[in-house]
Amino acid sequence: MGAPKRKPATIKQKQQEEVNKKAIYWLAGSAGAVIVILAVLMIIFS
Numbered sequence: 167m168g169a170p171k172r173k174p175a176t177i178k179q180k181q182q183e184e185v186n187k188k189a190i191y192w193l194a195g196s197a198g199a200v201i202v203i204l205a206v207l208m209i210i211f212s
């Protein structure tokens with residue numbers, strides 16, 4: 167009974183890590199896009 171309980175735990179941890187990586191990529195991409203847009207707007211209106 168010990169081994170079957172441990173396998174789903176490791177699978178869940180891997181899935182959570184994948185989700186966290188995707189979240190980090192989304193946050194970094196969106197933050198970078200916002201910075202680029204702000205920079206372009208500042209250049210246009212300056």
